[in-house]
Every structure is written in structure tokens, then in C-alpha cells.
Amino acid sequence: MTHPLLYPGKNKLYALEINKVSKIYKNKFQALHEVDFQVKQGDFIGLLGVNGAGKTTLISSIAGINRFDGEIKVMGHDVLSDVVAAKSKLGVVPQEIAFDPFLTVYQTLQFQSGLYGVKNNKRWLDEILAGMHLDDKAHANTRSLSGGMKRRLMVAQALVHKPPVIILDEPTAGVDVEIRKNLWEFISKLHHEGHTILLTTHYLEEVEKLCNQIVMIDKGKIIAKSSKNELIAQSSDLPVTFEIETNEGQIAGSLAQLVIGKEANKSILSVRNNDDILMILTELNKAGIKVDNMNINKPKLEDIFLKYLGR
Numbered sequence: 424m425t426h427p428l429l430y431p432g433k434n435k436l437y438a439l440e441i442n443k444v445s446k447i448y449k450n451k452f453q454a455l456h457e458v459d460f461q462v463k464q465g466d467f468i469g470l471l472g473v474n475g476a477g478k479t480t481l482i483s484s485i486a487g488i489n490r491f492d493g494e495i496k497v498m499g500h501d502v503l504s505d506v507v508a509a510k511s512k513l514g515v516v517p518q519e520i521a522f523d524p525f526l527t528v529y530q531t532l533q534f535q536s537g538l539y540g541v542k543n544n545k546r547w548l549d550e551i552l553a554g555m556h557l558d559d560k561a562h563a564n565t566r567s568l569s570g571g572m573k574r575r576l577m578v579a580q581a582l583v584h585k586p587p588v589i590i591l592d593e594p595t596a597g598v599d600v601e602i603r604k605n606l607w608e609f610i611s612k613l614h615h616e617g618h619t620i621l622l623t624t625h626y627l628e629e630v631e632k633l634c635n636q637i638v639m640i641d642k643g644k645i646i647a648k649s650s651k652n653e654l655i656a657q658s659s660d661l662p663v664t665f666e667i668e669t670n671e672g673q674i675a676g677s678l679a680q681l682v683i684g685k686e687a688n689k690s691i692l693s694v695r696n697n698d699d700i701l702m703i704l705t706e707l708n709k710a711g712i713k714v715d716n717m718n719i720n721k722p723k724l725e726d727i728f729l730k731y732l733g734r
């Protein structure tokens with residue numbers, strides 16, 4: 424069984440092409456407005472948007488579940504006119520959990536493999552089950568799984584055919600911290616092996632850590648699309664804060680004008696750059712005040728997201 428992840432003309436071929444995609448539901452509500460972005464092979468892209476922004480609508484369109492206007496291609500295959508090829512390249516982990524309640528975990532994966540015409544993939548199924556920490560549940564009925572286990576089985580199910588493109592819609596909702604960490608380790612491993620990954624999550628620190636590309640949508644329209652690093656670099660206007668705890672408690676004197684918040688012994692100062700930080704430390708040193716603890720807080724993806732939302 425061969426599953427080439429990277430195709431000839433690697434630099435030319437996009438894993439995902441979303442070309443001017445619009446979606447109007449039957450009730451005339453327009454959920455997507457000419458959404459347009461491309462994802463290179465091997466990228467890990469975060470799709471960000473508040474509830475109702477249109478993320479699931481877009482994912483359903485990519486998965487060929489929704490009708491839409493525009494064009495979507497997965498590994499060069501049109502999802503409407505070349506359905507079978509497009510689907511074989513794609514693994515989608517949907518938000519809503521649904522299984523056959525009469526199958527075991529392992530049977531669920533075997534059944535799913537059958538749908539993709541994949542046989543003799545026991546080794547891969549075992550690897551996925553171990554990666555999802557479901558190996559001890561392989562022969563348990565899906566009904567008996569906890570919510571977090573069911574979500575992990577959803578991820579496992581989307582991977583049975585080793586798709587080069589993996590879409591995860593809120594995969595960590597309701598999953599505890601430790602399992603979330605394990606799940607990301609497994610997904611990161613797949614990314615390093617060459618899979619292209621599109622992720623939606625409300626945990627922006629996950630996106631900040633994992634993704635190299637970001638697309639932000641609001642009310643069905645793209646409001647930002649860029650590499651994560653460019654997005655962070657473009658947000659140099661957002662405030663950096665410098666938190667200091669001193670042996671004398673809160674900051675007073677000439678530095679007090681920089682203070683924007685106080686908590687117990689801690690003062691939170693607004694700074695523009697490293698020179699400001701150096702100046703503060705020099706002033707404190709001159710005044711004979713000892714710094715017990717300090718912390719620099721640069722803008723987080725969450726701040727940048729809120730900036731783009733204009734909220």
C-alpha cells in the first residue's frame with residue numbers, strides 16, 4: 424500500500440486550493456463570501472474564527488458535504504468533479520461525534536478502511552490506536568467510550584487511509600490536558616512526515632505553537648491570511664508588557680507613569696522595546712531596589728486575533 428504524501432512538482436502543487444468559495448444556505452443566509460486561500464503541501468494552517476464565523480461551513484464544503492459556489496481542490500483534485508480522488512486524499516475530523524454503536528473501536532476503523540478500499544492496514548491501525556491512546560480500548564464497544572475517547576476515535580477514523588491532507592475541526596474540545604498533549608504529539612509527527620494539516624480550535628495557544636500559516640475569518644469573510652511569523656511581525660503596534668516584582672513592592676517615582684496595572688507586589692508596565700526594559704532596570708538599580716521576579720509579555724495570537732476582529 425503506497426500513500427505518496429508529496430507529489431511531483433512539490434513547489435507548484437497546493438494541497439488545498441480554496442478559490443472564491445461562497446455558500447448561501449437554503450434559508451438565503453450567506454455563510455461564506457468569496458473565501459480564497461491556498462495551502463502549500465506540508466503546511467500546518469490554523470483557521471481561526473469566532474462561533475458562527477463559517478469554519479465548519481468551509482470544512483463541509485472541502486469535504487464535499489456542502490454545495491457551494493467557487494472551486495475547491497484537494498491535492499489538485501476538484502472536490503465536485505473528481506470526488507473519489509479528492510476524498511481519497513483527505514481525512515476530516517468533524518466536530519460532531521457519530522459512530523455505529525454496535526461496532527468495537529477496531530471494527531469501526533476496519534469498516535472505515537473498507538469505505539476507502541484500504542486492506543491489510545493492521546499495522547497502521549495499531550499505530551493510530553497507540554497514537555490516540557486507544558490501544559487498550561481496541562475491542563471495547565464504541566458505546567462504552569467516554570466523550571474524550573470518542574473524540575480521539577474520530578481522529579483515528581479520519582486517518583485510516585493515511586490521507587496526505589488532514590482537517591481537524593475542534594479536535595480537542597472536551598479532551599483533557601494530558602490526552603490533548605498526546606494528540607498534538609501524534610498530529611505533529613504526521614505533520615513532520617509530510618501531511619498537510621488544517622486545524623480549527625478555540626485554543627489559540629495550540630495554533631500559536633503548531634501552525635505556520637494562519638487564516639482568520641469573520642462573518643464568512645477572510646480578514647487575515649499570512650504566515651504566523653508575518654502576522655506577529657505586523658502586530659508590533661500591540662502593547663508589550665513588563666511585569667516586575669521588587670523587594671519594595673509596587674513601582675513608584677518616575678517610573679510610575681509607565682505602570683498600567685498592579686497586583687500585590689507586582690507592577691505591570693507598558694513598554695515599547697528592549698531599551699525601555701533596560702531603562703527601567705537601570706532606574707531601579709540606581710534607586711537600590713532589588714528585582715525579585717520579572718516577565719516580558721509579548722502580544723499573543725489571541726491579542727492579534729482580537730485586533731483583526733476589531734474588538
Ligand SMILES: Nc1ncnc2c1ncn2[C@@H]1O[C@H](COP(=O)(O)OP(=O)(O)OP(=O)(O)O)[C@@H](O)[C@H]1O
Nearest residue numbers: 448450452454472473474475476477478479480481
Ligand atoms: N444548515 C444551515 N442553514 C442555515 N444557516 C446555517 C446552516 N449551518 C450553519 N449556518 C449558519 O452559518 C454560519 C456559519 O456557521 P458555521 O457552523 O460554519 O460556523 P463556525 O465558524 O464553524 O462556528 P463554531 O465555531 O461555532 O463551530 C452561522 O451563522 C450558522 O448559523
